[in-house]
Amino acid sequence: MDAILIQLLNGLDKGGAYALIALGLTLTFGTLGVVNFAHGALFMLGAFCAVLFNKVLTISAKVKDESITFFDAYKETPYLELWWGDTGATIIDYSVPLSILFVIPIMLLVGVIMERGLIKHFYKREHADQILVTFGLAIVIQEIIRHFFGANPIPTPAPDVVAGSAAVGAFFGLNENLVYPWWRLIYLAFSLSIIGAVFAFLKYTTFGMVVRAGMADRETVELLGINVQKRFTIVFGIATVVAGLAGAMYAPILPPDYHMGMDFLVLSFVVVVVGGMGSLPGAVAAGFLLGLLQSFASMNEVKAIFPGIDQIIIYLVAVVILLVRPRGLMGREGVFED
Amino acid sequence: MSNDKTPTLDRRGFLKASVATSMAATAPMFFMKDAFAKGEAFRNSPKADAKTITLGFNVPQTGAYADEGADELRAFKLAVKHLNGEGDGGMMNTFKPSALKGNGVLGKKVEFVTGDTQTKSDAARASAKRMIEKDGVLMISGGSSSGVAIAVQGLCQEMGTIFMAGLTHSNDTTGKDKRRYGFRHFFNAKMTGSALGPVLKEEMGTERKTYHLTSDYTWGWTQEESIKETTEGLGWKTVKTVKTPVGAGDFSQYITPILNSGADTLILNHYGKDMINSLTQSVQFGLRDKQVNGKNFEIIVPLYSRLMAQGAGKNLQGILGTTNWNWALTDDGSKAFVKSFGKEYGNPPSQAAHTCYVQTLLYANACEVAGTFYPPEVIKALEGFKFDGMGNGKTEYRAEDHQCFKDVLVVRGNDKPTSQFDLLKIVKEVPRSAVEYEAKVFGGDLGPYKV
Numbered sequence: 001m002d003a004i005l006i007q008l009l010n011g012l013d014k015g016g017a018y019a020l021i022a023l024g025l026t027l028t029f030g031t032l033g034v035v036n037f038a039h040g041a042l043f044m045l046g047a048f049c050a051v052l053f054n055k056v057l058t059i060s061a062k063v064k065d066e067s068i069t070f071f072d073a074y075k076e077t078p079y080l081e082l083w084w085g086d087t088g089a090t091i092i093d094y095s096v097p098l099s100i101l102f103v104i105p106i107m108l109l110v111g112v113i114m115e116r117g118l119i120k121h122f123y124k125r126e127h128a129d130q131i132l133v134t135f136g137l138a139i140v141i142q143e144i145i146r147h148f149f150g151a152n153p154i155p156t157p158a159p160d161v162v163a164g165s166a167a168v169g170a171f172f173g174l175n176e177n178l179v180y181p182w183w184r185l186i187y188l189a190f191s192l193s194i195i196g197a198v199f200a201f202l203k204y205t206t207f208g209m210v211v212r213a214g215m216a217d218r219e220t221v222e223l224l225g226i227n228v229q230k231r232f233t234i235v236f237g238i239a240t241v242v243a244g245l246a247g248a249m250y251a252p253i254l255p256p257d258y259h260m261g262m263d264f265l266v267l268s269f270v271v272v273v274v275g276g277m278g279s280l281p282g283a284v285a286a287g288f289l290l291g292l293l294q295s296f297a298s299m300n301e302v303k304a305i306f307p308g309i310d311q312i313i314i315y316l317v318a319v320v321i322l323l324v325r326p327r328g329l330m331g332r333e334g335v336f337e338d
Numbered sequence: 339m340s341n342d343k344t345p346t347l348d349r350r351g352f353l354k355a356s357v358a359t360s361m362a363a364t365a366p367m368f369f370m371k372d373a374f375a376k377g378e379a380f381r382n383s384p385k386a387d388a389k390t391i392t393l394g395f396n397v398p399q400t401g402a403y404a405d406e407g408a409d410e411l412r413a414f415k416l417a418v419k420h421l422n423g424e425g426d427g428g429m430m431n432t433f434k435p436s437a438l439k440g441n442g443v444l445g446k447k448v449e450f451v452t453g454d455t456q457t458k459s460d461a462a463r464a465s466a467k468r469m470i471e472k473d474g475v476l477m478i479s480g481g482s483s484s485g486v487a488i489a490v491q492g493l494c495q496e497m498g499t500i501f502m503a504g505l506t507h508s509n510d511t512t513g514k515d516k517r518r519y520g521f522r523h524f525f526n527a528k529m530t531g532s533a534l535g536p537v538l539k540e541e542m543g544t545e546r547k548t549y550h551l552t553s554d555y556t557w558g559w560t561q562e563e564s565i566k567e568t569t570e571g572l573g574w575k576t577v578k579t580v581k582t583p584v585g586a587g588d589f590s591q592y593i594t595p596i597l598n599s600g601a602d603t604l605i606l607n608h609y610g611k612d613m614i615n616s617l618t619q620s621v622q623f624g625l626r627d628k629q630v631n632g633k634n635f636e637i638i639v640p641l642y643s644r645l646m647a648q649g650a651g652k653n654l655q656g657i658l659g660t661t662n663w664n665w666a667l668t669d670d671g672s673k674a675f676v677k678s679f680g681k682e683y684g685n686p687p688s689q690a691a692h693t694c695y696v697q698t699l700l701y702a703n704a705c706e707v708a709g710t711f712y713p714p715e716v717i718k719a720l721e722g723f724k725f726d727g728m729g730n731g732k733t734e735y736r737a738e739d740h741q742c743f744k745d746v747l748v749v750r751g752n753d754k755p756t757s758q759f760d761l762l763k764i765v766k767e768v769p770r771s772a773v774e775y776e777a778k779v780f781g782g783d784l785g786p787y788k789v
Binding site: 002003006007010014065068071074100150155157175177179181218253255257259260264294295303 | 404530580585587592611619622628645676677683685760
């Protein structure tokens with residue numbers, strides 16, 4: 001029972017990350033019809049926004065180690081700590097959650113520039129062209145990040161107060177030693193909140209209603225004199241912000257490196273396809289489903305029966321689902337079928 | 339009358355020919371060497387009037403190990419500079435016995451070309467092949483992965499070009515996959531196990547239960563095997579060994595089963611990014627705060643790298659591992675190298691940089707000793723070569739497997755760093771005698787001198 005609880009939490013946690021990325025991908029595809037292979041790079045950019053924010057907060061006074069004369073070795077004390085003492089240290093400690101305030105405007109700007117500067121020129125091109133150009137863009141973004149931040153992962157810790165583990169075993173009346181990292185629980189709650197916010201925005205606002213109408217029948221909405229394109233550009237920006245937030249909050253779990261987006265990209269596309277191209281609920285459901293499957297497949301008891309199953313489970317399930325339901329779990333007729 | 343002069347062999351002629359043939363056949367080989375070596379055509383043999391020779395440095399310039407590759411490249415450039423008599427000479431001043439003169443190698447200035455391995459075997463082989471065939475290099479060096487090193491070493495054997503391996507820690511490199519044309523200065527997993535064993539016994543006792551997470555490729559497999567051998571030799575039990583794909587990113591699915599496994603020690607046979615991620619996540623899952631079997635749960639990272647340690651941050655503090663070399667060593671060779679490297683680049687060299695610098699000097703020295711670039715003679719000069727003053731104490735290139743034997747450092751993640759580079763604290767300098775093993779334990783065949 002203990003093992004099942006842990007794998008359940010882990011699956012939900014993984015699923016949250018998959019769902020968040022797949023949600024952004026689906027938003028872009030559903031509105032603009034663009035297959036955005038740079039979406040993983042946007043996730044990575046979000047994580048590096050958190051890194052950059054942390055680096056800005058920790059700009060330091062350097063005290064040289066005089067015993068070393070061949071190169072500059074120094075002990076660093078952040079100015080924030082020198083000026084504001086414990087308050088400064090606390091601000092630095094909370095750099096990841098605080099970076100959200102930095103991530104939102106930056107990623108919105110990145111999204112709008114990307115859409116207006118590049119993506120819009122590919123609306124009427126083949127999907128293969130879109131894939132090529134966005135994949136190329138992803139590589140460019142990656143290499144820029146590598147140039148400035150190096151290839152090694154950069155530690156970006158969670159606040160001390162949530163750096164440890166929560167006693168989930170005691171909470172559920174199970175083994176008292178059963179723990180689960182606080183930050184992963186926070187990430188799960190955060191991803192559910194963002195998913196909920198995006199759905200609420202699309203369902204309960206006029207803007208969202210127009211976007212949904214545009215996704216269903218763009219021509220009719222445009223005939224009503226509504227500038228759908230402008231709204232879709234904003235949706236692209238929102239998708240970028242969602243990817244960025246997912247990346248920033250993931251930084252304490254996976255020390256960011258320039259390649260982290262690519263690691264998620266392939267998996268996220270599988271999630272989107274399994275969920276059904278263009279279906280937002282499908283993307284979210286598939287994200288959690290595949291996260292849970294991957295987690296349970298990695299249990300030693302399961303691997304004893306099916307060695308290596310954890311490596312292939314996602315792709316195996318994807319194949320089965322596509323054989324049974326070729327449009328994915330919640331795919332609609334006519335989407336991506338012309 | 340006929341003017342035909344049919345060639346005939348008279349008795350005198352026969353005797354002359356017999357004597358000449360016998361003398362030639364029985365002449366000692368040392369009379370023959372120079373003529374044999376200089377007359378022998380070999381790949382990329384420099385012309386007698388050539389003023390330069392070219393070496394090939396094949397390092398990861400893109401991909402996850404690009405930072406390590408960049409540091410290796412810095413070391414290679416510094417070594418070339420020193421070989422050509424520029425700069426302060428670095429470890430050329432402390433290396434002994436040395437035949438290096440600071441005028442290049444055998445009077446020819448050293449030039450170099452670089453390649454990008456991308457930490458992929460196929461890319462590394464293609465890059466090495468290009469350097470050998472198009473750039474005419476005499477020697478290939480570099481690398482930050484055992485998979486890559488073994489692949490390039492095999493190619494070099496086929497092509498008759500010497501390979502001075504950079505950072506590679508798998509037992510296989512100088513074990514079952516050893517090659518006559520391949521040489522490794524870096525230590526290996528077996529030596530890591532031998533060096534760590536006594537320290538683990540002293541600090542953690544003889545009753546532990548271990549759980550291994552292992553990178554699923556040659557290096558991970560051999561490290562797991564060597565560490566298991568060591569810990570089981572101490573009386574520890576191995577609860578489970580789990581292979582993880584290289585570059586897994588999120589290791590949570592491999593860490594959660596550890597929580598209820600009954601193990602009280604986690605051994606991370608991971609390197610680079612995998613090590614940073616698996617360690618960070620293991621700490622997040624509260625492993626280091628756990629009490630199992632009445633003991634504090636411990637994590638061990640058998641192979642450390644300072645460059646990688648930066649990525650793990652505070653999570654690495656207090657964790658034991660081993661390293662080939664550290665910039666904080668105080669012997670003359672290390673000090674000379676750190677001074678030279680620090681002045682040139684503004685930071686201390688990594689262990690990867692150190693081994694690449696040393697390998698370049700050792701190759702150059704072997705050419706000087708052999709008096710030729712002819713690979714079989716250079717190989718013979720390297721085999722069994724004993725030297726000192728290169729930062730690891732008295733060292734020997736064992737002839738049987740081309741593995742260097744020297745002291746190994748047991749280190750611990752520093753919990754009180756005095757600077758941004760002060761990440762690893764040396765716990766023990768384990769003498770060479772404690773990490774030596776017989777060459778035959780890993781099998782393999784070096785292959786021929788002439789290919």
